[in-house]
Amino acid sequence: MDLREEIIKLKEKLDVTVVAHFYQKDEVFELADIVGDSLELARRASQTDSEYIVFCGVGFMGQSVKIIAPEKRVLMPKVACCSMARMIDVAYFDENLAKLNSYGIKNEDILPITYINSSAEVKARVGQMGGLVCTSSNAFKIIEQGLKSGKKIFFVPDRCLGQNFAIKMGLKSCVLGDGTNPNDADIICYDGFCAVHQLFTPEDIDFYRAKYPDIIVAVHPECDIKVVAKADFIGSTSQLIQYIKSLPEDQKVVVGTEYNMVNRLREKNTYILSSTKPECPTMNETSLQDLYDTLKSIEDGKPTNEVFVSEDVVHWAKIALQRMFEIS
Numbered sequence: 188m189d190l191r192e193e194i195i196k197l198k199e200k201l202d203v204t205v206v207a208h209f210y211q212k213d214e215v216f217e218l219a220d221i222v223g224d225s226l227e228l229a230r231r232a233s234q235t236d237s238e239y240i241v242f243c244g245v246g247f248m249g250q251s252v253k254i255i256a257p258e259k260r261v262l263m264p265k266v267a268c269c270s271m272a273r274m275i276d277v278a279y280f281d282e283n284l285a286k287l288n289s290y291g292i293k294n295e296d297i298l299p300i301t302y303i304n305s306s307a308e309v310k311a312r313v314g315q316m317g318g319l320v321c322t323s324s325n326a327f328k329i330i331e332q333g334l335k336s337g338k339k340i341f342f343v344p345d346r347c348l349g350q351n352f353a354i355k356m357g358l359k360s361c362v363l364g365d366g367t368n369p370n371d372a373d374i375i376c377y378d379g380f381c382a383v384h385q386l387f388t389p390e391d392i393d394f395y396r397a398k399y400p401d402i403i404v405a406v407h408p409e410c411d412i413k414v415v416a417k418a419d420f421i422g423s424t425s426q427l428i429q430y431i432k433s434l435p436e437d438q439k440v441v442v443g444t445e446y447n448m449v450n451r452l453r454e455k456n457t458y459i460l461s462s463t464k465p466e467c468p469t470m471n472e473t474s475l476q477d478l479y480d481t482l483k484s485i486e487d488g489k490p491t492n493e494v495f496v497s498e499d500v501v502h503w504a505k506i507a508l509q510r511m512f513e514i515s
């Protein structure tokens with residue numbers, strides 16, 4: 188059986204849209220109807236007419252579609268979870284709020300902003316507190332807007348994203364627990380991170396600059412602040428793709444983000460900013476067989492791996508996501 192052919196046939200037959208993030212394996216990515224960064228996928232997948240969304244990505248991405256469009260049936264060929272999103276749950280969130288309270292910072296003086304790489308429950312908690320969601324492509328705008336509230340921003344879960352945008356905006360930031368008094372910071376970051384983007388180091392950049400003095404360094408904002416400080420371009424996955432594809436063919440570029448995406452960017456003059464292969468293990472779990480099995484389960488009337496989010500969580504998480512969509 189040619190799995191690829193079978194998947195194409197099933198897609199034609201069923202009321203389904205297949206969605207894939209840029210970090211998916213090539214064979215899965217090529218069969219998607221919609222591809223994009225986290226923001227584009229959440230927006231576009233929820234706006235389709237299809238009854239079923241088959242989401243090739245990680246858990247928070249499928250959940251975001253379900254939250255925005257609860258009437259849709261969202262299935263994930265692999266129930267894979269972003270390890271950064273798992274670094275925070277509601278209990279940790281509340282524990283960290285209590286720490287802030289112990290410094291004399293009251294809840295009513297805190298505006299929480301959660302990176303979209305977080306669970307539906309964390310988004311709901313943030314929504315309940317008047318906060319909102321951001322992604323790597325709109326974080327600047329969202330933080331800028333958030334600051335107008337006059338409150339301190341509590342940024343979860345990615346400390347790197349919070350710190351990188353604070354630096355870009357000329358603001359003071361701290362990571363809760365790093366010894367700094369959070370009263371001295373405009374943006375207080377939770378201590379979460381992406382293990383994949385931590386693989387890139389300033390020394391990797393020095394290596395490439397020494398080897399190719401005219402090379403351009405482009406990285407994702409989940410990279411460490413020391414890496415971002417040395418880079419020429421910082422952007423979400425979509426912004427990186429757009430930028431790199433606009434470069435002259437002979438312009439060398441080295442990229443600090445996930446391997447699958449970088450590997451399909453350009454034929455020549457594109458390098459990966461690491462001596463080890465920076466693959467996101469959970470993004471890589473979804474196989475062609477998983478995609479086929481999920482589509483077949485719809486055809487058989489027994490859909491598998493469906494995403495469910497409880498009504499009260501949907502209510503508040505949707506408010507947090509809608510506040511983001513209103514701004515970006």
Ligand code: 13P
Nearest residue numbers: 224225226322323423424
């Ligand atoms: P993007 O929103 O830039 O696609 O990022 C998602 C992600 O998980 C990067 O590691």
Ligand code: SF4
Nearest residue numbers: 269270271381383467
């Ligand atoms: Fe999560 Fe990092 Fe994988 Fe992105 S690359 S999905 S942040 S673990």
